[in-house]
Amino acid sequence: MTRGPSAFNRISIGLGLAFLYAPIVLLVVYSFNSSRAVNVWAGFSTRWYETLFANDQLMAALWMTLRVGALSASIATVLGVLAAIALVRGGFFRGRAVFSGMVYAPLVMPEVITGLSLLLLFVAIGLARGFWTVVLAHATFTLSFVTVAVRARLMTFDRSLEEAAQDLGSPPWRAFFEVTLPNIAPAVAGGWALAFILSLDDLVIASFTSGPGSTTLPMRIYSAVRLGVSPEINAISTLLIGSVAMAIVIYGVVRARKTA
Amino acid sequence: MKQIGAVRSSFAPWNDPASVPLVRFEGVTKRFGDMTAVDDVSLSIYEREFFALLGPSGCGKTTLMRMLAGFETPDAGRITLGGEDLAGIPPHKRPVNMMFQSYAIFPHLNVEKNVAFGLRMEGMEKSAVKARVEEMLALVKLEKLGARMPHQLSGGQRQRVALARALAKKPKLLLLDEPLAALDKKLREETQFELTDLQVELGMTFLIVTHDQDEAMVLADRIAVMDHGRIVQTGTPGEVYEAPANRQVAEFLGDMNIFEAVVDSVEPPMARLSGEGMKFFVQDDDCPAAGSKVFLSVRPEKMRISLDPPPAKTPNVIAGEIWDIGYLGDWTTYLVEIAPDRRVRVAQANATRHVERPMSWDDKVFVSFDPDAGVVLTS
Ligand SMILES: Nc1ncnc2c1ncn2[C@@H]1O[C@H](COP(=O)(O)OP(=O)(O)OP(=O)(O)O)[C@@H](O)[C@H]1O
Ligand SMILES: [Mg+2]
Numbered sequence: 266m267t268r269g270p271s272a273f274n275r276i277s278i279g280l281g282l283a284f285l286y287a288p289i290v291l292l293v294v295y296s297f298n299s300s301r302a303v304n305v306w307a308g309f310s311t312r313w314y315e316t317l318f319a320n321d322q323l324m325a326a327l328w329m330t331l332r333v334g335a336l337s338a339s340i341a342t343v344l345g346v347l348a349a350i351a352l353v354r355g356g357f358f359r360g361r362a363v364f365s366g367m368v369y370a371p372l373v374m375p376e377v378i379t380g381l382s383l384l385l386l387f388v389a390i391g392l393a394r395g396f397w398t399v400v401l402a403h404a405t406f407t408l409s410f411v412t413v414a415v416r417a418r419l420m421t422f423d424r425s426l427e428e429a430a431q432d433l434g435s436p437p438w439r440a441f442f443e444v445t446l447p448n449i450a451p452a453v454a455g456g457w458a459l460a461f462i463l464s465l466d467d468l469v470i471a472s473f474t475s476g477p478g479s480t481t482l483p484m485r486i487y488s489a490v491r492l493g494v495s496p497e498i499n500a501i502s503t504l505l506i507g508s509v510a511m512a513i514v515i516y517g518v519v520r521a522r523k524t525a
Numbered sequence: 526m527k528q529i530g531a532v533r534s535s536f537a538p539w540n541d542p543a544s545v546p547l548v549r550f551e552g553v554t555k556r557f558g559d560m561t562a563v564d565d566v567s568l569s570i571y572e573r574e575f576f577a578l579l580g581p582s583g584c585g586k587t588t589l590m591r592m593l594a595g596f597e598t599p600d601a602g603r604i605t606l607g608g609e610d611l612a613g614i615p616p617h618k619r620p621v622n623m624m625f626q627s628y629a630i631f632p633h634l635n636v637e638k639n640v641a642f643g644l645r646m647e648g649m650e651k652s653a654v655k656a657r658v659e660e661m662l663a664l665v666k667l668e669k670l671g672a673r674m675p676h677q678l679s680g681g682q683r684q685r686v687a688l689a690r691a692l693a694k695k696p697k698l699l700l701l702d703e704p705l706a707a708l709d710k711k712l713r714e715e716t717q718f719e720l721t722d723l724q725v726e727l728g729m730t731f732l733i734v735t736h737d738q739d740e741a742m743v744l745a746d747r748i749a750v751m752d753h754g755r756i757v758q759t760g761t762p763g764e765v766y767e768a769p770a771n772r773q774v775a776e777f778l779g780d781m782n783i784f785e786a787v788v789d790s791v792e793p794p795m796a797r798l799s800g801e802g803m804k805f806f807v808q809d810d811d812c813p814a815a816g817s818k819v820f821l822s823v824r825p826e827k828m829r830i831s832l833d834p835p836p837a838k839t840p841n842v843i844a845g846e847i848w849d850i851g852y853l854g855d856w857t858t859y860l861v862e863i864a865p866d867r868r869v870r871v872a873q874a875n876a877t878r879h880v881e882r883p884m885s886w887d888d889k890v891f892v893s894f895d896p897d898a899g900v901v902l903t904s
Contacts, residue, residue: 426629426632428596428625429631429690431615432595432617433643436615444631
């Protein structure tokens with residue numbers, strides 16, 4: 266019975282994938298080009314990776330991006346899980362509908378507006394722009410994504426499991442850590458990974474909220490590209506793609522093992 | 526009063542005015558919206574008692590248990606355990622364990638870890654936990670499946686894990702919500718024996734919910750029959766079976782033939798009734814006065830059936846025709862049509878292998894019962 270996809274399906278899948286990935290493949294291929302010219306293939310070389318690792322500015326931006334991503338994703342995950350619990354478990358409280366609507370607003374808010382409003386806020390409260398403002402800004406806009414992912418999982422979680430844990434002698438907080446959290450862990454990890462990747466990707470909000478000394482990698486790449494595309498940028502982009510892909514694969518494996 | 530049925534007669538704290546109940550429900554009511562799930566229930570359960578709650582689906586059995594375990598708060602009344610009011614005590618501080626009707630097995634833990642959970646929570650030493658888990662798994666015959674994850678188990682195996690987990694802490698009071706429903710007959714009977722053994726051995730008190738009246742009869746010291754959130758009758762299995770409080774209890778516990786009748790005359794302990802075109806002569810101490818409308822109920826196994834008419838003067842003889850026969854191996858039940866569309870059920874033990882004149886469909890037969898076989902009910 267396993268007849269595989271029809272020719273039509275194969276062609277459409279192929280075209281779709283090409284459309285999505287051809288530019289990325291091109292970028293990856295040219296990062297190994299030995300020539301400085303971006304459109305002439307002159308043989309395989311890893312020299313751009315070598316100059317990349319010697320480029321302190323780029324490496325600093327990469328390091329900054331990873332730190333911002335990890336920290337903001339962690340903050341967003343804690344707050345997002347709490348928000349999801351309040352939404353699913355809180356029962357009815359005054360302003361519940363408003364709260365649940367507001368949690369999702371950042372999902373559809375144009376980034377420019379989010380960035381601008383955060384900038385205004387930071388200026389208003391006199392917070393000097395730098396590492397922490399970017400972290401806070403990223404935690405703010407990724408929080409809703411975590412909430413959405415965790416909320417969906419919590420809704421299908423059987424509450425009698427928590428009751429059973431309490432019945433067997435664990436206080437509610439311990440029942441949460443022993444029983445609820447392990448069971449919603451895939452969604453929590455997924456939420457964290459999503460927040461991390463979103464933070465890694467972000468150019469607009471970071472541009473609004475960063476200050477001197479807190480330039481993230483997308484900002485550095487963007488400003489470098491304005492002076493002309495260099496293979497070095499291709500190389501670091503390739504690394505970025507590689508790490509995102511890795512994160513997705515790890516997440517997939519963890520998830521598959523959980524459900525196996 | 527006459528001793529009814531075969532009961533563990535030495536154990537009857539409920540008859541002793543000096544004994545103090547372990548659990549006491551006093552006028553407990555629980556509403557969900559405008560639905561009253563538990564309605565003014567008062568109930569005493571004594572230490573070391575095996576107490577069964579019996580009743581149709583949705584009558585409030587689980588809700589009653591959940592209030593005792595601490596997951597629901599009564600809207601009225603109070604629940605005490607060992608004399609202490611349970612109000613305000615959170616579930617994890619109550620010395621009660623519950624086996625959930627939905628099993629509620631932790632999906633992220635294997636069988637052993639599920640069973641060990643409660644022991645770990647009370648801080649039991651590792652080696653002791655291991656020993657206890659093994660003991661419990663042996664009890665429910667899951668020794669070989671300790672390393673399995675819950676989703677790799679069958680429904681009956683999952684039910685046994687839930688049972689082992691609830692038993693593991695050996696609580697003073699164990700609440701079992703339909704603990705054996707998913708087991709096959711043989712395993713269920715074995716587990717029933719194990720449960721009674723364990724209960725006697727550990728001096729535990731069991732409150733069990735079941736749909737299965739046979740199970741309630743076998744296991745319980747006393748049975749409470751519930752309906753629509755109320756307790757209709759509480760008593761030993763013998764009492765509720767042989768002296769049901771009303772038609773509903775009578776029909777819920779096994780089969781019952783019910784005749785609508787009017788009391789003609791009463792000469793205690795005997796009474797004469799008539800109804801459905803028949804005359805009845807029964808022995809019942811509590812028969813209401815002449816003229817009352819009553820329901821005469823007779824269990825199928827307390828009726829006799831024969832092809833020949835019984836001797837003249839035999840009371841309570843009904844002529845009819847065999848409408849259907851159900852052969853159950855140990856018993857045969859006959860449905861006898863005594864009037865158009867009016868049938869009674871008669872059960873006969875198959876005491877011999879060969880019957881000289883077997884009865885068959887459409888045979889003319891005579892059904893009779895002794896005066897003390899019937900119970901006169903008023904509602
Ligand atoms: N959380 C709840 N919210 C609203 N109604 C409820 C809730 N829990 C139970 N009920 C209702 O209360 C009634 C009693 O429910 P309960 O679970 O106690 O029945 P039960 O006797 O255990 O039935 P079963 O034998 O089917 O398990 C039912 O009508 C049920 O719909
Ligand atoms: Mg129930």
